[in-house]
Amino acid sequence: xxxxxxxxxxxxxxxxxxxxxxxxxxxxxxxxxxxxxxxxxxxxxxxxxxxxxxxxxxxxxxxxxxxxxxxxxxxxxxxxxxxxxxxxxxxxxxxxxxxxxxxxxxxxxxxxxxxxxxxxxxxxxxxxxxxxxxxxxxxxxxxxxxxxxxxxxxxxxxxxxxxxxxxxxxxxxxxxxxxxxxxxxxxxxxxxxxxxxxxxxxxxxxxxxxxxxxxxxxxxxxxxxxxxxxxxxxxxxxxxxxxxxxxxxxxxxxxxxxxxxxxxxxxxxxxxxxxxxxxxxxxxxxxxxxxxxxxxxxxxxxxxxxxxxxxxxxxxxxxxxxxxxxxxxxxxxxxxxxxxxxxxxxxxxxxxxxxxxxxxxxxxxxxxxxxxxxxxxxxxxxxxxxxxxxxxxx
Amino acid sequence: xxxxxxxxxxxxxxxxxxxxxxxxxxxxxxxxxxxxxxxxxxxxxxxxxxxxxxxxxxxxxxxxxxxxxxxxxxxxxxxxxxxxxxxxxxxxxxxxxxxxxxxxxxxxxxxxxxxxxxxxxxxxxxxxxxxxxxxxxxxxxxxxxxxxxxxxxxxxxxxxxxxxxxxxxxxxxxxxxxxxxxxxxxxxxxxxxxxxxxxxxxxxxxxxxxxxxxxxxxxxxxxxxxxxxxxxxxxxxxxxxxxxxxxxxxxxxxxxxxxxxxxxxxxxxxxxxxxxxxxxxxxxxxxxxxxxxxxxxxxxxxxxxxxxxxxxxxxxxxxxxxxxxxxxxxxxxxxxxxxxxxxxxxxxxxxxxxxxxxxxxxxxxxxxxxxxx
Numbered sequence: 001x002x003x004x005x006x007x008x009x010x011x012x013x014x015x016x017x018x019x020x021x022x023x024x025x026x027x028x029x030x031x032x033x034x035x036x037x038x039x040x041x042x043x044x045x046x047x048x049x050x051x052x053x054x055x056x057x058x059x060x061x062x063x064x065x066x067x068x069x070x071x072x073x074x075x076x077x078x079x080x081x082x083x084x085x086x087x088x089x090x091x092x093x094x095x096x097x098x099x100x101x102x103x104x105x106x107x108x109x110x111x112x113x114x115x116x117x118x119x120x121x122x123x124x125x126x127x128x129x130x131x132x133x134x135x136x137x138x139x140x141x142x143x144x145x146x147x148x149x150x151x152x153x154x155x156x157x158x159x160x161x162x163x164x165x166x167x168x169x170x171x172x173x174x175x176x177x178x179x180x181x182x183x184x185x186x187x188x189x190x191x192x193x194x195x196x197x198x199x200x201x202x203x204x205x206x207x208x209x210x211x212x213x214x215x216x217x218x219x220x221x222x223x224x225x226x227x228x229x230x231x232x233x234x235x236x237x238x239x240x241x242x243x244x245x246x247x248x249x250x251x252x253x254x255x256x257x258x259x260x261x262x263x264x265x266x267x268x269x270x271x272x273x274x275x276x277x278x279x280x281x282x283x284x285x286x287x288x289x290x291x292x293x294x295x296x297x298x299x300x301x302x303x304x305x306x307x308x309x310x311x312x313x314x315x316x317x318x319x320x321x322x323x324x325x326x327x328x329x330x331x332x333x334x335x336x337x338x339x340x341x342x343x344x345x346x347x348x349x350x351x352x353x354x355x356x357x358x359x360x361x362x363x364x365x366x367x368x369x370x371x372x373x374x375x376x377x378x379x380x381x382x383x384x385x386x387x388x389x390x391x392x393x394x
Numbered sequence: 395x396x397x398x399x400x401x402x403x404x405x406x407x408x409x410x411x412x413x414x415x416x417x418x419x420x421x422x423x424x425x426x427x428x429x430x431x432x433x434x435x436x437x438x439x440x441x442x443x444x445x446x447x448x449x450x451x452x453x454x455x456x457x458x459x460x461x462x463x464x465x466x467x468x469x470x471x472x473x474x475x476x477x478x479x480x481x482x483x484x485x486x487x488x489x490x491x492x493x494x495x496x497x498x499x500x501x502x503x504x505x506x507x508x509x510x511x512x513x514x515x516x517x518x519x520x521x522x523x524x525x526x527x528x529x530x531x532x533x534x535x536x537x538x539x540x541x542x543x544x545x546x547x548x549x550x551x552x553x554x555x556x557x558x559x560x561x562x563x564x565x566x567x568x569x570x571x572x573x574x575x576x577x578x579x580x581x582x583x584x585x586x587x588x589x590x591x592x593x594x595x596x597x598x599x600x601x602x603x604x605x606x607x608x609x610x611x612x613x614x615x616x617x618x619x620x621x622x623x624x625x626x627x628x629x630x631x632x633x634x635x636x637x638x639x640x641x642x643x644x645x646x647x648x649x650x651x652x653x654x655x656x657x658x659x660x661x662x663x664x665x666x667x668x669x670x671x672x673x674x675x676x677x678x679x680x681x682x683x684x685x686x687x688x689x690x691x692x693x694x695x696x697x698x699x700x701x702x703x704x705x706x707x708x709x710x711x712x713x714x715x716x717x718x719x720x721x722x723x724x725x726x727x728x729x730x731x732x733x734x735x736x737x738x739x740x741x742x743x744x745x746x747x748x749x750x751x752x753x754x755x756x757x758x759x760x761x762x763x764x765x766x767x
Contacts, residue, residue, distance in 0.1 A: 024591065024592050027592060027595065028592045028593075028594040028595055031594065031595055031598065032594050032598070035598060045625050045627050046624045046625050048627075049623075049625075049626075050624065119435065120428070120431075120435045120439060121428035122429060122438075122443070122446075123438055126442060132751065132754075133747070135750070135754070136701070136705075136746065136747045136750035137705075137743045137746050137750070138705040138708040138719065139705065140708045140711060140719060141719055141739060141742060141743055141746065144723065144735075144739060145739045145743075148736055148739065149736070152478065152736075333609070333610040334610070336612045337612070337709070339712055340711065347610065347616075351616065354616070354620060360616075360624060361621060364613055364616055364617050364621055367609065367610075367613045368605075368608075368609045368613055371608060371609045371610060371613070372608045372609065375608045376608075
């Protein structure tokens with residue numbers, strides 16, 4: 001406020017300003033004081049109760065033998081391992097569901113979102129029904145439903161076999177796999193290097209196209225860098241790429257890659273549920289792009305798919321990314337529903353630990369720490385991506 | 395890409411004029427325009443029609459043709475004989491009282507039924523624009539008291555029913571409604587706190603919101619069920635349902651605070667200046683000028699938050715509170731009915747769907763209204 005005021009008024013104004021300041025200070029002191037008092041009271045109660053119930057505190061239990069079996073683990077684990085190992089297995093299991101779930105949900109959700117805008121009446125109606133049904137039923141109910149369906153599948157002996165080497169039974173989904181040795185890892189590494197080289201090369205090609213307007217195809221380079229170069233490495237090192245087909249022995253499958261029914265049900269539930277939300281985000285993102293962009297691109301004689309991929313979607317992405325980030329976070333947090341079907345993710349393992357040791361505070365603190373870290377990681381990555389694709393304003 | 399985008403420029407021309415004369419002609423025109431406009435569209439339509447027909451035939455065969463609607467007592471032999479080929483809908487009339495009301499005394503179940511209807515009436519009233527305002531707060535307070543009287547009893551000649559006998563749909567509705575009723579004021583205070591000029595208050599609010607939103611709801615519920623009792627002094631014991639309600643209120647508060655904060659940001663700064671110029675105090679300024687506008691801006695997202703919240707109440711299954719989903723899951727523990735969970739889950743899905751779908755329709759209606767204004 002820069003209105004010139006007479007001398008006495010200005011003094012009064014200054015006095016009232018400082019009064020405001022003092023009241024602000026008092027408010028803060030009061031609120032923080034109350035918060036500290038409440039937390040302190042709760043804490044002293046907790047210490048009292050813990051000692052009365054002979055529950056130890058601190059994270060020393062992490063080094064003790066866990067004694068809990070974990071059925072589905074990608075890491076070597078036995079019940080004799082310490083709790084810390086069990087927690088790491090749980091974190092890997094959470095990430096295994098979350099990362100694969102995010103990728104699949106994005107693909108499926110984008111497809112459904114585009115289908116909802118299709119001019120084909122039947123396709124767009126079906127997509128709408130898909131979205132509406134999946135969004136309006138609790139995820140936990142859907143998860144239980146999928147799990148029950150999974151348990152209702154035939155036994156391993158009479159497994160349903162759509163293609164050779166793929167079996168679907170109440171033991172889960174069994175797929176052929178490629179055993180990964182050291183040599184295979186070298187080849188995969190070579191392919192990654194090729195991918196990076198291709199990326200750098202493509203940027204240079206685009207820069208040169210910008211300069212002289214001549215189009216240079218990327219695919220021959222891609223063929224060399226992504227297929228030829230890894231093949232050469234593989235041949236040079238003499239790496240074998242045998243495919244291990246699963247085989248029914250007794251009551252279970254041997255070889256191949258098994259997705260346990262718990263994992264499979266959780267993955268399906270998370271992917272379908274989240275894809276319904278992603279579909280809505282993608283649809284509204286595409287609709288947010290000005291209709292004139294379609295008309296202009298059409299007037300230039302561009303192909304419809306090309307317009308969608310190169311003109312509409314890049315602009316829609318700017319609207320899509322922020323809500324998409326919160327869906328990814330939701331999917332990750334929702335993966336904790338695993339405990340309801342007995343898939344041993346971090347929450348389930350922390351819960352078992354809690355029941356075994358009684359150390360509720362530590363177990364829940366670990367869950368929170370893990371999820372806060374994952375959430376922060378996803379947020380940082382998405383913010384970086386968002387900044388990269390953001391509209392460069394003049 | 396075979397998708398054809400639904401923009402005016404791309405929409406195929408309407409059916410030729412000669413088709414428009416008869417009903418049959420009009421429908422042929424419609425089919426041509428909407429299902430068989432191009433080769434790719436025709437292929438998609440035919441594939442979808444084929445797939446849909448197969449799925450529908452399968453569903454009708456399972457759900458209607460081969461289904462068994464009644465059995466006497468627990469004689470489910472006939473049902474088990476056709477398991478997988480036909481549905482056993484007999485499980486629903488057998489178990490629906492338990493699914494809806496849990497272990498509430500059987501002869502008193504009109505009380506939870508009446509409470510459920512009261513909730514539905516409350517939601518309906520809250521959706522009327524003419525009721526928005528201070529009146530609604532009184533209505534909510536009155537209804538919550540009425541529901542408490544109905545469910546607990548102990549006065550007006552109603553026998554007392556303790557909380558651990560409650561179950562089913564009323565518990566789901568109580569969790570959702572009370573969580574919202576306590577979370578909403580909390581959300582308003584926290585949203586204001588996050589925009590406060592006072593750094594200590596602002597950081598406390600940011601800490602609360604980010605902490606709650608960063609962790610899964612299950613960990614909050616675990617906290618309420620196993621950690622919370624540790625934090626209370628000796629001899630104080632709070633009922634499990636109440637503890638879950640506290641967790642839900644804290645959870646809802648954090649999410650609602652973010653929605654309301656969005657609304658606060660949409661109120662022009664001039665409104666603040668004008669209220670200051672009138673000499674209104676902080677609380678009067680926000681209560682009479684800023685908040686009514688801010689909340690008006692965010693009613694559709696508030697409804698969406700409520701839908702999410704309603705679905706999330708089902709997570710209490712994991713800590714063993716008897717909400718609708720838990721009673722459904724428990725009702726099929728009975729050995730005679732064990733293998734008919736699909737039927738029961740479908741029945742419960744329908745109830746959840748009815749609530750959520752009507753709310754999402756309502757939210758969309760509000761959005762359309764806001765756009766046309």
